[in-house]
Amino acid sequence: MLKDLISKYQGQLREHTELRAQVNTNRAVTLLGGNLVTNSRSDQSGVSARVYKNGVYGFASGADYNDDNIKAVLKAAEENALFMDARVNKGKKPLPGLPKGNVPLSRDVKDPEQKAYIDFARQIDAYIAEKYPKLASRIVNVRADSMEKILVVNDGHNTHSLLTRSFIYLFFTANTPDGAPVELFKVFGGYGYFDENFKSPEDLYEGINELYEKVMQKAEGVYPEAGYKQVIMHPDLAGILAHEAVGHTVEADIVLGGSVAAHNLGKPVASEIVTMIDFAHTALGEKTPLPIYVDDEGTPAEDAVLIKDGILTGYMNNRETAQHFGMKPQGNARAYLFSDEPLIRMRNTAILPGKDKLEDMIASIDDGYYLTNTNNGQADTTGEFMFGVSMGYEIKKGKIGRAIRDTTISGVAFNMLKTVDMLSDDMYWTCSGMCGKKQPMPVGMGGPAIKCKVNIGGR
Amino acid sequence: MKTIREIAEYTLDALKKAGADHAQCVVSSGNTDELNIDGGEFSLMRTLFSSSISMKALKDGKKGTISINKFDKEAIDDAVKACIAAAESSVPDEAESIAELVQNESFTAGVMEPDRDKLFDRLEEYMSDVKKDYSKVIIEQLISSYNRSHRILMNTNGVEFSYEHGGYDISSMFSAHEGEKASSFIGYGGFFTKLDRKLIDFGMMRTLLAESERQLDTKPVEGKFVGKVVITPACLDGILMTLFGNFISDATLIDGTSPWRNRLGQKVASEKLSISTIPLDDRVVCGERFTADGYKSENMEIIKDGVLKSFMLSQYGSKKTGLPRAKNLSQSLWVRPGSTSFNDLIAGIDRGILVNRFSGGQPGTNGDFSGVAKNSFMIENGRITFALSETMINGNLAEMLNNVVDISSETVCDGMSVLPWIAFDGITISGR
Numbered sequence: 065m066l067k068d069l070i071s072k073y074q075g076q077l078r079e080h081t082e083l084r085a086q087v088n089t090n091r092a093v094t095l096l097g098g099n100l101v102t103n104s105r106s107d108q109s110g111v112s113a114r115v116y117k118n119g120v121y122g123f124a125s126g127a128d129y130n131d132d133n134i135k136a137v138l139k140a141a142e143e144n145a146l147f148m149d150a151r152v153n154k155g156k157k158p159l160p161g162l163p164k165g166n167v168p169l170s171r172d173v174k175d176p177e178q179k180a181y182i183d184f185a186r187q188i189d190a191y192i193a194e195k196y197p198k199l200a201s202r203i204v205n206v207r208a209d210s211m212e213k214i215l216v217v218n219d220g221h222n223t224h225s226l227l228t229r230s231f232i233y234l235f236f237t238a239n240t241p242d243g244a245p246v247e248l249f250k251v252f253g254g255y256g257y258f259d260e261n262f263k264s265p266e267d268l269y270e271g272i273n274e275l276y277e278k279v280m281q282k283a284e285g286v287y288p289e290a291g292y293k294q295v296i297m298h299p300d301l302a303g304i305l306a307h308e309a310v311g312h313t314v315e316a317d318i319v320l321g322g323s324v325a326a327h328n329l330g331k332p333v334a335s336e337i338v339t340m341i342d343f344a345h346t347a348l349g350e351k352t353p354l355p356i357y358v359d360d361e362g363t364p365a366e367d368a369v370l371i372k373d374g375i376l377t378g379y380m381n382n383r384e385t386a387q388h389f390g391m392k393p394q395g396n397a398r399a400y401l402f403s404d405e406p407l408i409r410m411r412n413t414a415i416l417p418g419k420d421k422l423e424d425m426i427a428s429i430d431d432g433y434y435l436t437n438t439n440n441g442q443a444d445t446t447g448e449f450m451f452g453v454s455m456g457y458e459i460k461k462g463k464i465g466r467a468i469r470d471t472t473i474s475g476v477a478f479n480m481l482k483t484v485d486m487l488s489d490d491m492y493w494t495c496s497g498m499c500g501k502k503q504p505m506p507v508g509m510g511g512p513a514i515k516c517k518v519n520i521g522g523r
Numbered sequence: 524m525k526t527i528r529e530i531a532e533y534t535l536d537a538l539k540k541a542g543a544d545h546a547q548c549v550v551s552s553g554n555t556d557e558l559n560i561d562g563g564e565f566s567l568m569r570t571l572f573s574s575s576i577s578m579k580a581l582k583d584g585k586k587g588t589i590s591i592n593k594f595d596k597e598a599i600d601d602a603v604k605a606c607i608a609a610a611e612s613s614v615p616d617e618a619e620s621i622a623e624l625v626q627n628e629s630f631t632a633g634v635m636e637p638d639r640d641k642l643f644d645r646l647e648e649y650m651s652d653v654k655k656d657y658s659k660v661i662i663e664q665l666i667s668s669y670n671r672s673h674r675i676l677m678n679t680n681g682v683e684f685s686y687e688h689g690g691y692d693i694s695s696m697f698s699a700h701e702g703e704k705a706s707s708f709i710g711y712g713g714f715f716t717k718l719d720r721k722l723i724d725f726g727m728m729r730t731l732l733a734e735s736e737r738q739l740d741t742k743p744v745e746g747k748f749v750g751k752v753v754i755t756p757a758c759l760d761g762i763l764m765t766l767f768g769n770f771i772s773d774a775t776l777i778d779g780t781s782p783w784r785n786r787l788g789q790k791v792a793s794e795k796l797s798i799s800t801i802p803l804d805d806r807v808v809c810g811e812r813f814t815a816d817g818y819k820s821e822n823m824e825i826i827k828d829g830v831l832k833s834f835m836l837s838q839y840g841s842k843k844t845g846l847p848r849a850k851n852l853s854q855s856l857w858v859r860p861g862s863t864s865f866n867d868l869i870a871g872i873d874r875g876i877l878v879n880r881f882s883g884g885q886p887g888t889n890g891d892f893s894g895v896a897k898n899s900f901m902i903e904n905g906r907i908t909f910a911l912s913e914t915m916i917n918g919n920l921a922e923m924l925n926n927v928v929d930i931s932s933e934t935v936c937d938g939m940s941v942l943p944w945i946a947f948d949g950i951t952i953s954g955r
Binding site for chain 2: 096097099100101102103104105106107108109110119120121122123124125126127128140141144145147148151152154177178179182183186200201203237240244245246247290291292317318320321322323324327403405438439440442444445446448450451452453454469470471472474475476502519521522
């Protein structure tokens with residue numbers, strides 16, 4: 065567990081200053097066709113300071129976590145703030161104050177031995193190798209990461225926090241009848257340490273079997289027909305839709321950069337059945353996949369309602385953009401490493417479920433696609449988005465048809481969301497991804513199945 | 524331990540004493556001064572003091588790797604123990620090894636002392652130039668930094684390489700705005716060692732700024748057609764690195780799924796195409812001097828006149844597959860320019876599109892790709908006509924390389940790569 069060497073400096077913090085000690089751990093094991101190609105452990109830790117002065121920030125960090133270095137980074141951050149203030153001279157007002165408080169660490173810090181990851185991965189790999197010899201390739205990839213922080217601020221909440229995730233990614237490759245490889249992957253795990261998420265390899269067998277069935281279906285699959293189509297997005301895609309297509313455009317720093325949301329606050333941007341929230345730590349009565357209680361500026365975290373009944377109602381802010389837009393900061397400023405400054409980031413972004421049944425949604429489509437898996441997504445400040453679709457099916461006359469090969473869907477978020485006419489009554493969360501925005505960041509995302517219209521790539 | 528060499532020596536010695544049969548470590552220290560602009564305004568100055576040790580131990584043919592960012596003896600001793608424990612828990616693999624001693628060498632490159640005030644001046648000038656010459660453009664985010672690094676690689680075979688380098692970089696993300704109209708954003712940047720010229724004149728910067736303003740009014744391609752796609756230097760490196768990741772890198776060659784696994788020395792692309800990685804080229808800023816495996820880097824032909832000349836295999840991948848190791852593992856790409864000017868290349872296209880950015884799903888191992896043509900333009904009857912939105916391109920990377928129509932005589936260097944414009948045929952282009 066990270067020792068607290070920084071609280072004693074609280075009385076010395078001038079202006080608006082954040083002082084943060086942090087350790088990130090990453091554990092990785094990869095079996096490629098039974099070969100252990102990755103067996104690594106990485107720890108990155110240190111201390112950083114950020115100082116706000118008249119509209120600009122100075123930041124400094126160093127790896128050594130001792131009194132000398134804490135003083136050195138505080139001094140360097142202040143000098144950088146002074147340099148920027150002298151050169152830029154924005155002359156902005158101080159940031160509005162925050163309520164003071166302290167949120168202590170609420171769980172134990174652990175570090176499972178590397179052997180635990182390797183042994184589990186080998187058992188999974190052995191099961192796959194024996195049961196599915198027809199696979200052209202298999203990868204078993206174990207990943208575990210943690211982020212422990214102690215934050216001390218002169219204004220706001222101090223905190224000692226811990227986020228920990230562990231996952232097993234399985235990548236299967238099968239050959240098409242003409243010998244070309246097609247891939248599909250599945251992720252197991254979520255928030256928590258490896259030994260908490262993975263008790264027995266047998267618990268994964270059902271999911272492994274499903275993955276095999278799907279990749280074999282995909283190997284027999286067809287290219288989708290390119291064009292503007294009616295689709296059902298599986299909840300897996302709804303989460304990435306919430307995050308990429310809408311979420312990024314309503315991050316207030318992106319709004320200041322000219323995103324499409326700048327002109328749409330208070331306006332309808334989606335059909336009336338769409339509500340979207342960036343949850344802090346609790347959603348629909350349950351803990352979110354990545355609960356955040358205090359952000360890295362010392363702001364107590366609360367939910368940010370972004371779209372309510374189809375109307376764009378808010379942005380995600382840090383303290384500075386909240387002041388600019390006259391909004392309340394809700395705890396979206398997050399930093400990845402000790403050497404990173406807090407940026408406006410999503411936490412657990414989701415479209416809320418509706419009232420429809422998935423089977424009714426499929427039955428309502430005469431000619432379209434059911435898109436079940438995604439492998440990446442990107443969005444534009446214009447709201448134009450793209451997701452890679454790694455698995456899906458044709459829908460013909462209300463029935464599921466042939467599997468489809470890899471494709472991509474695209475659309476313009478605030479146009480596409482207006483085509484949403486059905487939402488399933490269930491909810492699916494994931495937190496296995498990393499959001500990229502100068503720094504990587506673990507994020508949670510979720511939603512129901514969505515019926516809408518998008519462009520689909522194909523031949 | 525005062526120097527990173529002493530730290531590397533101590534680490535290797537500790538790994539041997541702890542039971543490693545073979546070991547390698549890479550120790551580096553450095554500093555970064557970084558200036559940030561957000562929403563068109565200077566926002567942050569960041570100073571980083573960085574340090575890292577990556578160690579690899581082989582024991583009974585089993586590998587463990589650890590990385591930490593601390594230089595104190597206690598942290599190194601703990602990491603050494605964890606590294607040996609990881610190796611002991613591992614699986615024996617005859618392909619695991621460390622580099623053999625050939626000849627040790629030290630390298631330096633770039634500029635070792637930053638001029639922080641001059642960099643700030645250049646950035647202020649860049650912002651002023653953008654405002655004056657491209658008044659509709661907003662710089663959404665700009666990050667520019669000076670980075671200095673000293674890195675040493677040592678192993679228990681006596682291999683020792685040292686590399687000290689310093690340089691500047693810029694990454695600018697921008698879009699054009701007029702009322703409620705906005706272009707797609709695009710990011711562009713690169714690496715340099717001198718502050719002797721305007722940043723707005725760097726590489727394709729002016730072209731992309733001007734094109735952003737032209738992208739305020741867009742329309743989709745009508746319907747669907749199979750046509751030509753001109754990939755610009757701003758977009759080409761990402762496409763080529765994806766292709767090489769799928770076809771000639773460790774993972775797909777080891778598991779045998781690469782379509783090119785048996786194609787070394789055979790024609791895999793149009794004879795017009797020659798591609799190399801050139802980390803030692805003078806135009807590349809602080810390029811790779813030694814590989815992560817501990818070998819001195821050399822420039823490497825990947826494709827020459829359409830024939831596959833090399834794989835991008837690590838030492839492990841090489842031993843695992845029996846195929847030759849890459850002479851470098853950099854991403855400093857060079858594509859041989861053609862003899863047609865860019866204007867003539869466009870003039871030769873009846874119907875197609877010019878693509879500055881590709882936003883797509885991860886292409887499959889078979890090379891199938893599908894995605895959105897961003898920051899792109901329609902080409903009709905030899906002329907660039909209108910800016911595009913909601914237009915998708917679909918094809919296969921391997922087929923694409925065999926369908927090269929033409930390559931421009933002009934190239935663009937961003938300090939990392941030197942690339943031309945390439946026109947490919949046979950791509951499915953679809954709009955709404």
